[in-house]
Amino acid sequence: MGTTGFVFDERYLQHQTFNGHPECAERLTAIMDGLAGAGLLDDLVQIAAEPANQRWIETVHNIHYIMKFEEACMWGLPDFEHQDNSICRDSYNTALLAVGGVLKAIDAVMKDEVKNAFCAVRPPGHHAEANQAMGFCYFNNVAIGARYLQQQYSVEKVCIIDFDVHHGNGTQHIFDTDNSVFYYSIHEHPSFAYPGTGREFETGFSTGEGYTKNSPILPGRGDDEYRERLLTDLVPTFKEFGPDAVLLSAGFDAHENDLMSGTNLSTEGYEIINDTIFDLVSSSTGGRVVSVLEGGYDLQILPLLVANHIRKMMAL
Amino acid sequence: MFVTEMMKTDLVAITPETSLAEAKELMEKGNFRHLPVVDADGKLVGIVTDRDMRDAHPSSLLDEESYQKTLDKVLKHTIGEIMTAEPITVAPYYTLQDTLLIIGKKKVGALPVVDEEGYLKGIMSTRDLLRAFVNIMGIEEPGTLLCILVDEQPGQLKKIVDIAAEENVSLGSVLVARDWDKEKRAIFPYLLTNNVISIKKKLLALGYELLDPMQWYLDQSPKKE
Numbered sequence: 001m002g003t004t005g006f007v008f009d010e011r012y013l014q015h016q017t018f019n020g021h022p023e024c025a026e027r028l029t030a031i032m033d034g035l036a037g038a039g040l041l042d043d044l045v046q047i048a049a050e051p052a053n054q055r056w057i058e059t060v061h062n063i064h065y066i067m068k069f070e071e072a073c074m075w076g077l078p079d080f081e082h083q084d085n086s087i088c089r090d091s092y093n094t095a096l097l098a099v100g101g102v103l104k105a106i107d108a109v110m111k112d113e114v115k116n117a118f119c120a121v122r123p124p125g126h127h128a129e130a131n132q133a134m135g136f137c138y139f140n141n142v143a144i145g146a147r148y149l150q151q152q153y154s155v156e157k158v159c160i161i162d163f164d165v166h167h168g169n170g171t172q173h174i175f176d177t178d179n180s181v182f183y184y185s186i187h188e189h190p191s192f193a194y195p196g197t198g199r200e201f202e203t204g205f206s207t208g209e210g211y212t213k214n215s216p217i218l219p220g221r222g223d224d225e226y227r228e229r230l231l232t233d234l235v236p237t238f239k240e241f242g243p244d245a246v247l248l249s250a251g252f253d254a255h256e257n258d259l260m261s262g263t264n265l266s267t268e269g270y271e272i273i274n275d276t277i278f279d280l281v282s283s284s285t286g287g288r289v290v291s292v293l294e295g296g297y298d299l300q301i302l303p304l305l306v307a308n309h310i311r312k313m314m315a316l
Numbered sequence: 317m318f319v320t321e322m323m324k325t326d327l328v329a330i331t332p333e334t335s336l337a338e339a340k341e342l343m344e345k346g347n348f349r350h351l352p353v354v355d356a357d358g359k360l361v362g363i364v365t366d367r368d369m370r371d372a373h374p375s376s377l378l379d380e381e382s383y384q385k386t387l388d389k390v391l392k393h394t395i396g397e398i399m400t401a402e403p404i405t406v407a408p409y410y411t412l413q414d415t416l417l418i419i420g421k422k423k424v425g426a427l428p429v430v431d432e433e434g435y436l437k438g439i440m441s442t443r444d445l446l447r448a449f450v451n452i453m454g455i456e457e458p459g460t461l462l463c464i465l466v467d468e469q470p471g472q473l474k475k476i477v478d479i480a481a482e483e484n485v486s487l488g489s490v491l492v493a494r495d496w497d498k499e500k501r502a503i504f505p506y507l508l509t510n511n512v513i514s515i516k517k518k519l520l521a522l523g524y525e526l527l528d529p530m531q532w533y534l535d536q537s538p539k540k541e
């Protein structure tokens with residue numbers, strides 16, 4: 001049994017969204033309470049987060065966009081680019097720290113200090129485009145992580161698996177002409193769910209053609225459809241790509257209790273996701289993987305799903 | 317929505333004297349399926365479609381030599397000989413609904429838009445109609461589709477729109493489905509947000525039923541005997 005690293009920092013609670021916003025600081029406190037209650041925290045290797053150096057943010061995001069975001073926070077504006085993206089004065093620093101947490105987790109895995117790691121960070125990242133904030137996301141944590149793996153550790157092929165119930169438009173678009181990063185996403189069908197992208201015919205462009213794969217799930221289809229699509233869409237494409245490193249966009253908002261979506265995935269359904277992905281990970285990168293929190297908004301079920309996910313990582 | 321907002325205005329128009337060879341090249345280069353034909357003053361006199369062009373072509377069953385010979389001859393003819401003169405047109409004040417119905421009824425792929433004096437103003441094709449619908453449904457902007465079951469009585473839509481407004485959420489579009497259960501209607505608001513939780517909670521608190529949209533589609537599809 002390998003060791004699993006864990007990123008959390010009290011400062012992640014400082015990104016305050018407006019009252020009633022689903023992407024709230026309580027998500028992380030609920031996760032921490034849940035992990036403590038399940039007795040998991042003591043077995044995890046704590047990894048300290050540090051704000052990411054801006055040069056890593058710039059591997060994905062346009063410098064003007066970065067400055068615009070910093071300014072919006074500095075001025076104390078209520079939101080950034082859309083009313084969904086609620087901000088406070090500390091949001092910019094918290095977003096830097098979220099990216100930094102992911103980079104630290106990557107360091108720990110690449111230096112063999114841990115076998116794999118889970119990052120309980122916020123704000124989330126997969127909707128963030130190179131030059132636009134969207135869907136509660138400002139910096140694309142996972143996308144920057146992929147660039148970091150390639151530039152800092154000379155990793156060639158990175159696979160990003162995104163099982164948040166929403167399509168990770170930002171991640172897809174950032175890499176859509178890139179054949180060194182394979183992006184797979186399973187999510188609620190874009191005709192029904194935010195952000196309205198992630199259809200099967202979106203497969204990448206020019207040199208990146210074939211390096212994007214989407215599995216849209218119709219509302220209400222639940223566990224069976226997830227099992228089916230993971231087996232037919234993810235498993236063969238993942239094996240064909242043969243990644244050197246794997247990052248996860250771990251979203252827990254597909255659960256039937258989560259009002260954010262309608263895919264109707266059960267707690268057991270999430271185990272199907274865990275088992276399928278971690279099987280692939282253990283046979284390709286020997287269990288090395290960094291999993292990064294995206295969505296998940298039901299405060300009762302979220303900690304349970306995260307605990308189950310982490311347990312499977314610890315068993316790798 | 318008027319045709320002037322949807323029609324294509326950067327037009328390539330030809331005259332009745334244009335040769336088929338020239339028209340063919342223009343169509344292929346611009347990927348056009350229709351070319352409006354105008355007189356020297358710019359007044360519309362006809363329309364030529366890719367179908368008209370194909371019909372004028374020699375048969376592909378001919379051997380290559382006679383095909384080429386016939387083709388050379390054909391391409392020297394003028395558009396005036398094959399165009400549809402006095403085509404069905406619409407005026408700039410026609411609406412989206414008008415053009416939808418006309419295109420469906422007359423089975424044409426494009427409608428020239430002409431003003432009262434007969435001058436060509438634009439062309440409205442099925443492609444432009446499709447683009448207009450993408451715009452009307454708001455689906456090029458990120459958002460979430462809800463499906464709400466309401467009683468068939470006035471004021472329901474307003475309550476839903478009010479809740480969206482309270483939550484500071486913009487609407488991309490709202491579709492209302494008829495022919496549902498006699499006493500019920502299904503309302504599909506497309507909300508330009510990822511943040512649907514509090515709206516859903518408010519709708520549920522008002523007693524609305526949130527439908528699984530797939531359930532609705534399945535119920536609507538023809539039943540197998």
Ligand SMILES: [Zn+2]
Pocket residue numbers: 164165166251253294295296
């Ligand atoms: Zn999500």
